[in-house]
Amino acid sequence: MAVHFARLTAGFWRGESAGRAWFWTLLLAAGIILSVFANVTVNRWNGWFFDALERKDGHSALVAMAVFPVLVLVVAGLGVVILRARETFQVHWRQWLTARLADGWIGERRFFRLGLTPHEPANPEYRIADDVRWATEPVVDFAIGLLSSVITIAIFIEILWEIGGSLNLSWGGKTIAIPAYLVLAAILYAVLVSILVTTVGRRLPGLIAARNESEAGLRFALMRIRDHGESIALARTETGERQAVARSHDVLVRRWLAMIRQRARLTWITNGSGALVPVVPLLLAAPKYLAGEMTLGGVVQVAAAFVAVQNACNWLLDNFMRIAEWLAAARRVNELADALAGIETLPPQPALxxxxxxxxxxxxxxxxxxxxxxxxxxxxxxxxxxxxxxxxxxxxxxxxxxxxxxxxxxxxxxxxxxxxxxxxxxxxxxxxxxxxxxxxxxxxxxxxxxxxxxxxxxxxxxxxxxxxxxxxxxxxxxxxxxxxxxxxxxxxxxxxxxxxxxxxxxxxxxxxxxxxxxxxxxxxxxxxxxxxxxxxxxxxxxxxxxxxxxxxxxxxxxxxxxxxxxxxxxxxxxxxxxxxxxxxxxxxx
CATH class of the missing domain: 3.40.50.300 (P-loop containing nucleotide triphosphate hydrolases)
Structure with missing residues (x-):
């Protein structure tokens, strides 16, 4: 599905739109990379500031406080750059894909010719107007999150390794050393949560696709009444139309409820993980802090680094709902594009x-x-x-x-x-x-x-x-x-x-x-x-x-x-x- 959608939309980075596409892509990537390094700087500032407090070093604490507004200004500025680049890129990409599908649907009277075949996708106008949006905008957000997550994992794992070091455990008169134990704990936790999320939420994309199709069906039933209002009023067939709307809405409600039940199961994992993530690194760092092997600033740093790595590793967890919705939208866009392309390659029939x-x-x-x-x-x-x-x-x-x-x-x-x-x-x-x-x-x-x-x-x-x-x-x-x-x-x-x-x-x-x-x-x-x-x-x-x-x-x-x-x-x-x-x-x- 993803590969198919990528082939469909890759033309945005070629041809007349290539200059605009690459400019916003590179600007967005640069903003993300700089933003990650800014967050690393903030993390190191936390260590500097809390170590100064622990030593009761007023001069260092004041210098750290003086530097902090500059860090805030840099982080805020990078956030503005990322937001401007992201949303502008999303608008232009959607514009390009909408134009391509609209031209393909309207051109050569395919909107009419599709109706003569058994291959016409349901509600093609909805797919162009709405599904294109839900199939393009999240991809940009996914790319931002994935790039940021990869860089974050690489940098903050180094912090966990450097500050956390090894954990020595005594067992039966022997000392067991666990090297880079915070790194191992972060990876193990992320893998466990990801497995649970994918297992519990595997049915969600199909349920979301069914819900979206029912939404389009209800919209179509209501549009029919508006478009044929005079005929319906004169023929007094509004009762039948109301029943048709009710049937469409009943199907929509059933599909919504099925999706809600699946999301509720998934929420057990997402909310539970959200409550555990801030506490786990403190519990893991407590033995070394109590033994005097880690400073308070070090505890704050590894806690923040663990949360950062966990958030990065749990990218799938945090975006699972949006990925499911994106898969549903991308599938509907792919189906329309395939139908438009397929109408030109249908088996020959007797023709006038x-x-x-x-x-x-x-x-x-x-x-x-x-x-x-x-x-x-x-x-x-x-x-x-x-x-x-x-x-x-x-x-x-x-x-x-x-x-x-x-x-x-x-x-x-x-x-x-x-x-x-x-x-x-x-x-x-x-x-x-x-x-x-x-x-x-x-x-x-x-x-x-x-x-x-x-x-x-x-x-x-x-x-x-x-x-x-x-x-x-x-x-x-x-x-x-x-x-x-x-x-x-x-x-x-x-x-x-x-x-x-x-x-x-x-x-x-x-x-x-x-x-x-x-x-x-x-x-x-x-x-x-x-x-x-x-x-x-x-x-x-x-x-x-x-x-x-x-x-x-x-x-x-x-x-x-x-x-x-x-x-x-x-x-x-x-x-x-x-x-x-x-x-x-x-x-x-």
């Missing part, structure tokens, strides 16, 4: 061919559409639409109608046959449930084709949105700021400004009056005279503006064209057979 035409026509040749299991949704789809045609697709075809729209838009690739599009065509889709991003109205309308403000304002007026011309630079949540009818008008305005050669409308005017819808669609046709427009469904205005029509019906569960109108001749008067010849000539499998 893509062809191109040079005369602006659009055609379907022997198209069969499959579902994810390979079963046919639609079959025998053959047609040719000349440039400037408007096709109305109606009928009881269920999911097959939506799949046909997605196939023409390039989203659905499961099937056979060929779809021929105008060469280098821009395809605009107005979906039935339109979601507008939170951005400026100008950016929303022009997309990646900048247009002068007067052109945008004129288009808004043509589609009955004159009140929005003064808000071109305003940024708002347009899904809430506009009514459903206004959003549909805005979508048609955006299609016109985009200058698409193929326009796909999915119930795109169902919130408008019939006369208004017909006028707006006529306006769109006038603005895009050569575009092929395909209107799916029974929305107002579709039938009135259509030059062609097909009726789809499910026969034995498979949608087929049972009626067609307007296909005898093209708008230019050329026979349909001539268009098929052009289509076949331009076809590029």
């Amino acid at each position: 061919g893509i062809g191109f035409t040079s005369d602006g026509s659009l055609g379907l040749e022997a198209v069969t559409l499959h579902d994810g299991a390979g079963l046919p949704l639609a079959a025998g789809l053959d047609l040719v639409l000349p440039a400037g045609a408007t096709l109305h697709v109606v009928g009881d075809a269920g999911f097959a109608k939506n799949t046909l729209l997605q196939a023409i838009a390039g989203l659905w690739q499961l099937g056979e046959g060929t779809i021929a599009l105008p060469r280098e065509a821009r395809i605009a889709v107005v979906p039935q449930h339109l979601q507008l991003p939170r951005t400026s109205l100008r950016q929303l309308l022009q997309g990646d084709r900048p247009r002068p403000a007067p052109d945008i304002a004129a288009a808004l007026r043509r589609y009955g949105l004159a009140t929005l011309t003064a808000q071109l630079e305003s940024e708002d949540d347009w899904n809430k700021a506009l009514t459903r009818a206004e959003r549909q008008r805005l979508a048609l305005t955006r299609v016109e400004l985009g200058g698409a050669e193929v326009v796909l409308l999915d119930e795109a005017t169902n919130a408008l009056e019939a006369e208004t819808a017909s006028d707006l669609l006529a306006e769109l046709r006038a603005a895009l005279p050569q575009a092929v427009i395909i209107a799916f469904g029974q929305s107002p205005g579709f039938a009135e503006v259509a030059s062609h029509q097909i009726v789809l019906r499910r026969i034995a569960g498979v949608a087929r064209i049972v009626e067609r109108d307007g296909f005898v001749e093209s708008r230019t008067g050329a026979p349909a057979e001539a268009l098929w010849t052009s289509f076949a000539h331009e076809h590029q499998p």
Whole structure:
């Protein structure tokens, strides 16, 4: 798991981000090393000060007190450097990984393509927004703690060895010498506690992962109510939604309680060890102090050194909970990254061919559409639409109608046959449930084709949105700021400004009056005279503006064209057979 995550995130130290990454990494490492040496200096100051007190040497004690503020200032300054470097590094690393996963998820429409496979991880948006944070920030803290622990063990063991020396025990008239007994005691204690922690807490990472998944499931259930609030309220299905939320919450509570029980077992060890650590070195040093073989300053030094070594050796104990949480988050991030990479290497399946035409026509040749299991949704789809045609697709075809729209838009690739599009065509889709991003109205309308403000304002007026011309630079949540009818008008305005050669409308005017819808669609046709427009469904205005029509019906569960109108001749008067010849000539499998 850790190695996999390291391979995924190692790119932060390469490429464009390398300079920033290495600067903060090295600054953080330097701050940690200097901080450990500062702590060693404080430890030696303790020996100096308490030995002076034991000797009743007032002059040495005053000098030690005068030096102490300088030590405090140095330690505080190093703490500021470490905090600034650590948190800045965490922000930049998370930024890099979030951008990589977000680009991978959104790019090439993988967010949609993943949903067509059985390999889509649950709640990918939660993994990008939250799990990336919990998978990156703790790693920096772990690295700081581990580096500090290694240096601390190396330095403070030397203090234990130097001051503690050997312990002489008398047994049966013989004297037994235990060399470096404080060092051995510190190591033995740390090993024992680490074994207990790993044994008792081995189930914790899996429990935390299950809890996090339930948290995401509850969040999704609540978001569903917010996103579909109007439909739920009109259908009065809030009781069922409340039951779904309750079920999700019950699962979450059970998983939380299981994790709490496991943490309670682990707390027996962590709290017990925390109470013992300060006392054990005093008990071990007491015989030598009482025998006059160790000064009071020496006792204070070895006690502090033992605690420091113990804290360093017990790095696993102190971080076990966070490591368990990190493993859960890292696993979820790895799963998402693997799914995004795996979608490009899935075994080949029957795929639709893509062809191109040079005369602006659009055609379907022997198209069969499959579902994810390979079963046919639609079959025998053959047609040719000349440039400037408007096709109305109606009928009881269920999911097959939506799949046909997605196939023409390039989203659905499961099937056979060929779809021929105008060469280098821009395809605009107005979906039935339109979601507008939170951005400026100008950016929303022009997309990646900048247009002068007067052109945008004129288009808004043509589609009955004159009140929005003064808000071109305003940024708002347009899904809430506009009514459903206004959003549909805005979508048609955006299609016109985009200058698409193929326009796909999915119930795109169902919130408008019939006369208004017909006028707006006529306006769109006038603005895009050569575009092929395909209107799916029974929305107002579709039938009135259509030059062609097909009726789809499910026969034995498979949608087929049972009626067609307007296909005898093209708008230019050329026979349909001539268009098929052009289509076949331009076809590029």
